[in-house]
Amino acid sequence: MNPLGLLKLIARNGRFAEPAPPAPAEDPALHLPNSLRGSVQVRHVDTGSCNGCEIEVGAAFGGVYDVERYGARLVASPRHADVLAVTGVVTHNMVEPLLRTVEATPQPRVVIAIGDCARDCGLFAGAYGVAGSVSDIVDVDLTVPGCPPHPAAIVAALRQVTGR
Amino acid sequence: MTAVGGLLTVLMLTGIALVLALVTPDRHRSLASGGTSMGIGIAGIFTGVAAITSPPKVALVIPIAVPGGLGLDPLVLSPTPLGGVFCIVVGAVGAVAALYGIGYAHGPAASRTGWSAFALFLLGMLIVPSAGDVVSFLLGWETMAVASTVLVLSDHAERPAVRPAAAWYAVMTHLSFLTLATGFALLASKAHSTTFARIADAGITGPTGIAAFLLLLTGFATKAGLVPLHVWLPRAHPEAPSHVSAVMSAAMVKMGVYGIILLTSSWLPAVSRPFAVLVLALGVLSGSYGILQASITSDLKRLLAYSTTENVGLAVTAVGVGMLLSNAGQPEVASIAFLAALLLVVSHAAFKTVLFLGAGTILKATGERDLDRLGGLARTHPVTAWTFGLAAMGASALPITSGFVAEWTLLQAVVHGDGRANTMLALALPVTLGLLALTIGLGLLTFVKAFGMAFLARPRSDAAASPSPEFTSRPGTAAMGVAQVLGALSVWGLGLAAGPIATAFSSVLGYSGMVTSEMGGLRLVTIGVLDPVALGLLAVGLALPVGLLVLVLRRRVPRRATDLAWGCGGVRTSPRMEYTATSYAEPLVRVFGEALRPSRSLEVSQLGDDRVLESRVAFAQELTDIVEDRWYAPAARWLRIVGDQARRIQNGSIHRYLGFSFAALVLVLVVVTLP
Numbered sequence: 001m002n003p004l005g006l007l008k009l010i011a012r013n014g015r016f017a018e019p020a021p022p023a024p025a026e027d028p029a030l031h032l033p034n035s036l037r038g039s040v041q042v043r044h045v046d047t048g049s050c051n052g053c054e055i056e057v058g059a060a061f062g063g064v065y066d067v068e069r070y071g072a073r074l075v076a077s078p079r080h081a082d083v084l085a086v087t088g089v090v091t092h093n094m095v096e097p098l099l100r101t102v103e104a105t106p107q108p109r110v111v112i113a114i115g116d117c118a119r120d121c122g123l124f125a126g127a128y129g130v131a132g133s134v135s136d137i138v139d140v141d142l143t144v145p146g147c148p149p150h151p152a153a154i155v156a157a158l159r160q161v162t163g164r
Numbered sequence: 165m166t167a168v169g170g171l172l173t174v175l176m177l178t179g180i181a182l183v184l185a186l187v188t189p190d191r192h193r194s195l196a197s198g199g200t201s202m203g204i205g206i207a208g209i210f211t212g213v214a215a216i217t218s219p220p221k222v223a224l225v226i227p228i229a230v231p232g233g234l235g236l237d238p239l240v241l242s243p244t245p246l247g248g249v250f251c252i253v254v255g256a257v258g259a260v261a262a263l264y265g266i267g268y269a270h271g272p273a274a275s276r277t278g279w280s281a282f283a284l285f286l287l288g289m290l291i292v293p294s295a296g297d298v299v300s301f302l303l304g305w306e307t308m309a310v311a312s313t314v315l316v317l318s319d320h321a322e323r324p325a326v327r328p329a330a331a332w333y334a335v336m337t338h339l340s341f342l343t344l345a346t347g348f349a350l351l352a353s354k355a356h357s358t359t360f361a362r363i364a365d366a367g368i369t370g371p372t373g374i375a376a377f378l379l380l381l382t383g384f385a386t387k388a389g390l391v392p393l394h395v396w397l398p399r400a401h402p403e404a405p406s407h408v409s410a411v412m413s414a415a416m417v418k419m420g421v422y423g424i425i426l427l428t429s430s431w432l433p434a435v436s437r438p439f440a441v442l443v444l445a446l447g448v449l450s451g452s453y454g455i456l457q458a459s460i461t462s463d464l465k466r467l468l469a470y471s472t473t474e475n476v477g478l479a480v481t482a483v484g485v486g487m488l489l490s491n492a493g494q495p496e497v498a499s500i501a502f503l504a505a506l507l508l509v510v511s512h513a514a515f516k517t518v519l520f521l522g523a524g525t526i527l528k529a530t531g532e533r534d535l536d537r538l539g540g541l542a543r544t545h546p547v548t549a550w551t552f553g554l555a556a557m558g559a560s561a562l563p564i565t566s567g568f569v570a571e572w573t574l575l576q577a578v579v580h581g582d583g584r585a586n587t588m589l590a591l592a593l594p595v596t597l598g599l600l601a602l603t604i605g606l607g608l609l610t611f612v613k614a615f616g617m618a619f620l621a622r623p624r625s626d627a628a629a630s631p632s633p634e635f636t637s638r639p640g641t642a643a644m645g646v647a648q649v650l651g652a653l654s655v656w657g658l659g660l661a662a663g664p665i666a667t668a669f670s671s672v673l674g675y676s677g678m679v680t681s682e683m684g685g686l687r688l689v690t691i692g693v694l695d696p697v698a699l700g701l702l703a704v705g706l707a708l709p710v711g712l713l714v715l716v717l718r719r720r721v722p723r724r725a726t727d728l729a730w731g732c733g734g735v736r737t738s739p740r741m742e743y744t745a746t747s748y749a750e751p752l753v754r755v756f757g758e759a760l761r762p763s764r765s766l767e768v769s770q771l772g773d774d775r776v777l778e779s780r781v782a783f784a785q786e787l788t789d790i791v792e793d794r795w796y797a798p799a800a801r802w803l804r805i806v807g808d809q810a811r812r813i814q815n816g817s818i819h820r821y822l823g824f825s826f827a828a829l830v831l832v833l834v835v836v837t838l839p
Contacts (some may be wrong), residue, residue, distance in 0.1 A: 077729050077730050078730070096732025097732075097734060098733070100731075100733045100734075101733050104727075104730060129250070
């Protein structure tokens with residue numbers, strides 16, 4: 001697309017992001033690290049999800065819910081990340097990679113379990129390939145309920161961390 | 165000490181070393197013989213220094229009487245200043261290698277035979293540059309050749325590859341002796357004397373001179389390992405014990421260079437004049453071919469051996485350039501080229517000793533000399549890593565090392581030669597310059613590979629990961645370390661004290677005034693100035709701010725843990741994924757494939773009947789020496805056929821032998837009765 005066409009498209013569409021809800025109140029019970037306020041880098045880990053949560057995470061980072069305006073950004077490696085967004089039940093094959101990923105994320109870090117499966121195995125509880133929920137394997141700081149959770153809920157959880 | 169006194173000390177110490185090697189019990193033999201051999205080396209250094217500072221007025225003259233009244237001249241041992249330089253090289257390399265050998269030699273290399281041969285090897289190499297006549301020269305030459313063959317054979321019981329290597333070496337070195345003896349015989353018969361002084365005075369020319377020149381050049385080129393006579397070198401050097409490889413590579417091949425310098429400057433200057441281009445071509449070809457082979461091989465000692473061919477090639481290139489320039493009436497620049505030849509010899513001796521000793525330590529600690537299976541040794545062997553690194557810098561001609569000074573001087577001579585003098589020069593100088601640039605560039609690549617693959621990254625095999633415990637606990641390890649450090653310091657020192665050394669060498673060559681020393685730096689009159697001290701200051705000036713910044717940052721920011729590259733959660737980063745010596749050289753093999761002709765095989769096994777899934781992929785690459793394949797293999801086949809034919813004459817039949825005896829008797833009677 002030529003630059004002029006791009007400018008025309010921007011002019012025609014204007015802003016289509018949802019209006020920003022008020023910033024969430026700080027919850028001291030969560031013990032979120034202060035040093036991550038303002039801006040965080042997020043690494044998404046799929047430990048055995050049905051891809052429903054992935055679609056919602058994608059929507060949260062898309063143009064409509066646009067969590068980037070609150071300071072959260074997706075990155076491609078846990079070495080660059082502050083926040084791990086984990087979706088899905090933890091299958092046997094993903095236990096080791098999840099542990100390695102958490103270990104590779106520098107401190108201070110925040111682990112968010114997104115979706116009912118990540119919280120308590122949801123629909124898949126007791127299935128033969130499931131090792132457990134995320135909190136069975138690693139320490140979880142925040143959870144986002146829902147099957148799948150609404151993008152606004154994911155945005156709200158990340159805003160808890162960034163404080164914006 | 166005078167030079168003759170030094171020589172007498174060398175002879176005496178060799179006698180002591182032989183006795184000690186024979187009588188000392190196994191446990192103390194390495195210490196006793198190694199220590200005495202070190203003494204031989206140090207006496208050699210003194211001899212050389214004495215020969216340079218006060219050329220001997222007296223000579224060691226040993227009259228010889230041969231039955232039959234041949235009337236040979238006596239043996240004359242009296243090193244010239246030029247010989248003195250080579251005495252110093254041999255002495256220093258021998259002393260350091262003997263010190264290393266105290267800790268390193270084991271098994272057959274530390275046996276009675278091993279240490280006796282080592283002492284005789286040093287003696288032979290000290291006699292060659294001291295010799296003032298043909299017979300003592302050849303005696304020294306043969307002592308050197310035989311003793312080194314015995315040393316190459318040291319490990320023949322353990323590794324079968326040693327035997328063909330020693331056979332190649334013995335054949336090539338004796339072919340060299342044969343051509344030398346024939347060439348000298350021609351010279352001596354023309355000059356009616358065997359002393360070098362009389363041969364030089366005779367001013368031999370004509371067909372005899374040309375024949376003698378070509379024979380002697382072939383002999384010396386074989387010893388120097390010049391292409392295409394280098395085939396023994398990449399076989400014998402890797403198979404010999406490392407302290408012997410060091411002496412062979414750093415000192416012995418230099419005798420060939422010494423011979424070529426004497427041949428062209430003293431014995432047959434008039435005859436050699438038209439052959440300047442031949443000498444230059446030999447040198448340039450050896451330089452580029454040697455380093456090309458070195459850059460693609462993954463065997464560390466084979467790499468060092470080919471690099472020897474390269475460096476000797478550079479020294480001979482310098483001689484060739486000097487000859488061409490003096491033919492063209494440019495003696496000033498020619499003298500710089502000859503100076504470069506000596507500097508190259510000395511600098512190569514310094515760094516190649518350290519490199520071979522380092523390879524010895526690696527071999528001892530891991531049992532591996534294949535770079536594809538080494539790695540990470542800097543952590544377990546810091547001394548070897550630092551000394552090998554410094555020597556590798558010398559070999560790649562980086563500043564503040566001896567190699568830089570030498571190659572800088574050579575390039576100065578090539579650049580400042582005036583090509584307008586004649587067509588030959590106008591053609592030869594740019595081509596030489598281009599090939600030198602290729603050689604030096606590939607040299608840098610080769611030693612980045614050698615150092616990087618051996619010492620950096622993660623160990624590529626279990627052997628490299630866990631050095632053998634019996635090695636680290638051996639008492640002699642300290643001697644090995646000291647020898648390596650001494651060698652590395654000399655690489656550095658020769659680079660820093662370029663001026664005084666070059667001045668001394670130019671007076672050795674009889675060109676005093678062409679070169680002056682400035683604050684330790686080197687000034688080639690009317691050509692250029694090299695100031696290693698200024699270079700050093702520049703390096704410090706550049707490194708100081710960076711170093712300070714690193715220190716400040718380290719204090720501010722707490723030290724962070726480092727880990728392997730992120731493998732996406734799986735165990736994906738194994739040492740097998742690392743760059744290897746073979747993969748590093750792959751682009752070169754591709755570019756120079758036509759010249760190198762590597763044989764490669766790729767074998768893919770499918771999973772069952774599946775056409776897509778593969779269970780196993782095997783890649784093998786074998787690098788061969790094209791000279792060996794194309795020239796030597798057919799020659800060897802032909803010789804075998806001739807040998808088989810000759811066997812018919814000697815078939816074990818007593819009747820035939822009696823017939824031969826009778827025929828011989830008849831022949832003798834006929835000859836005797838002839839008027």
